[in-house]
Amino acid sequence: MKKILHHGKVYVEKGVFAEAVMIEGGLIAAVGSNEDILSLADGETELLDCGGKTLIPGLNDSHLHFMQFGETLNQVDIDGVPSIDEMIRRCRDFIDKYPEKVKDGLHAIGWNQDLFVDSDRLPDRHDLDQISREIPIVLERVCGHIVSSNTKVIEMLGIDGDSPQFPDGDFLIGEDGYPNGIFTANACNIAKALIPDFSMEERRKILLETMKYGVAHGLTSVQSNDVGTTFMDGPAAFKLFHDVYDSGEALLRYRHQVCFNDFAAFETYLTEGEFACGKYGEDSWLTLGPLKLFKDGSLGARTALMRDGYAVDRENHGLEWIKDDEMEKYCQLAKQYGLQVVTHVIGDAAIEKTIDCYENAFVDGENKLRHALIHCQITDEGLLTRIAEKGILVFAQPIFLDYDMNIVEELCGKELASTSYAFGTLRRKGAHISYGTDCPVEDCNPFPNIYMAVTRKDKSGQPAGGFYPGECVDVADAIDAYTIESAYGEFMEDRKGRIKKGYYADLVLLDRDIFTVDPMEIKDILPEMTMVGGKVVYQK
CATH class of the missing domain: 3.10.310.70 (Diaminopimelate Epimerase; Chain A, domain 1)
Known part of the structure; x- marks a missing residue:
């Protein structure tokens, strides 16, 4: 059955808006004026009046730990x-x-x-x-x-x-x-590992509850690292997700980012495990994504890998989680199987070493597998230029600044801090940068994240002019980072992340106009309705 959403402010792309959308078969069939789209209705078409409210593409968190977030709600x-x-x-x-x-x-x-x-x-x-x-x-x-x-x-x-x-x-x-x-x-x-795990039935319940939370906050897709971190039993984890999605109970799209604790397990995964044998349809809501690696720790724990150490302790260079030679092995085998690699990198040394490793694993000298840097926080101008020129993706978390703006200058020095969390610079240089929350490090609600990218202010509105405000982005760029750029990170930019003909009908109707509201209010926005594949999965 066809559906038409009309009398809305429909965000198509930067500077372009429409009024109405027709949906058919889970896809967007047409976008245009109220008059043009309503003329396509027949006696069986479901009409949904947006009441003048703003409609944006469904939001896609490019990196989080979705199952772990659900666990925290039960701890x-x-x-x-x-x-x-x-x-x-x-x-x-x-x-x-x-x-x-x-x-x-x-x-x-x-x-x-x-x-x-x-x-x-x-x-x-x-x-x-x-x-x-x-x-x-x-x-x-x-x-x-x-x-x-x-x-x-x-x-x-x-x-x-x-x-x-x-x-x-x-x-x-x-x-x-x-x-x-x-x-x-x-x-x-x-x-x-000494603490007994949740039972499979408990995990299923947790997953479904977490999906309800996600769609209530405008998420229609998540790219989540649960297997190999939160959920150590890979085969059991994959089976649980297949069961939930095969049953039709899932409320949003889910893409696996998969970790391994040893190289032999990665080899087995590729040759006879889920990568080799898992069944994923072309338009499945459940997809199998990249290999996830950890190169260093975190800034707040003083374990991010730093070239020159910490300004408060130059002898401390942080922690190198996976060593260079081991990382080379993972990336070269991933290249052999055509698999994307995404790596947790926070310190400038971790970023540099990871870029080196990625370049060695490029296909025909280019980043055709779309290897990505997760977090990518502490950078200088040279690293930013290199990331953009080499076409390396960045999965960023602007919301981290709500806390990190209080420590980054002290730990890294003002000069390095001024070129870090450089989301605006990366966009201007042409890098593919998408947004996520690393939930449960931060809440998976995307709107405080968009607020932070736009204002560079903490949740109380400080500092008044923004923290290094030259790195602010506008609302359209922030939404694009959460939609079309997140889709690019999973090779789906041709069918996901825009309100255009032929794209998935993943849509979010907002309770206020994110494009004109006082920027301080962006963090408080909530959906009136969330739709995935043309199906209403949340309504206020």
Whole structure:
């Protein structure tokens, strides 16, 4: 059956608007004036009056951890806790309230030592022992690259001060010569593995609940790294997603970004695993995407890989998660199988090393596989130019500036900070830059993210002129970064991310006009309706 959305302000492309859209078979069949499109209606056409409201393409988060976000909604809330004592209190209360949920262990994510009002030290085993010494406890920093644990975790791992470090990750030693409960990089996964996983039925419920949240905030597509991070059992994860999508219960489009903890597992995936055997239809809402790698840690944890170290500690150059030679192996094998690679890079050294590796894996000297830099935060002019000239994609998170603007100058120095988070410069240089949230590091609601890209102000409107305002983008560019550019990142720019004939009917009707509203209000915008493939999946 045909549907017509009429009397709207329909965003077609920068500077171009229409009034009405006709949908047929899940695709946009026509776009034009009210008169022209309504003349195509017949007796069976469903008419939807937009009431003059703004209609934009469905928003597509180019990098997040969707399943992990769902998990956080089912765990103790430690996001942004103001102190270690408050974190201890919340965890104790959660244990008292949900003893069955935590009888075999407690896990949560969200603390950030820079937000502690009384101290900026990392919580350690002595703190978490105040929660419990009977069950393992693992609490992740908001970035996911450092975890704190209690003594029970150390005992279960069977490590002491003389034990060898884990591959690609460390456990820190306290002043007493014993592990202090703090783990970094890949060692975080080893500690987290001690906490029993959600059951498959729980995961299914979590996934569906998270989809409801996503479409209620205008997301129609997510490109998500869950397999190999949040969900370590790859075959089980792929089966769960197939089951949900095959049943028709899914509310939005999902593209896998897949991690591996060792090269042999990646080889198996390519030759006899999901990559080789998985079934994905041409217009499936579920698609199999790139290999995801981690090159470094995070800025706030002082583990981003920096060329010249940190301004506050030049001896600290951060943490190199995957080494150059290992990364070369992954990228060369990905090239052999025609697979895109996307890599977590935050520090300038991580970005430079990753670009080097990508160039070595180019096809015919070009980035035909659309390898991408996720985050790409700390840059100088040379790196920005090189990214654009080499056609390397950037999956950026403008919303990170809400916090990072408070630390980047101190940690990197003002000169380097002035050329970092350079979303405007990258666009002007012609780079393909798309937006995401890295949720649950930030909420997956796209509108605070668009607000940050447009204003370069925190949620309270500071600084008044914006943080390095030359990097601001206009509203159309921000929407394009969330739509057509995100589609480009998944090789779908010919059928997704625009309101044009032949494109997927993924649409969002907004409660106010994002193009004319006071920029301070952009962060507060919400959908009146969200549509995926012509199907209404959310209505206010």
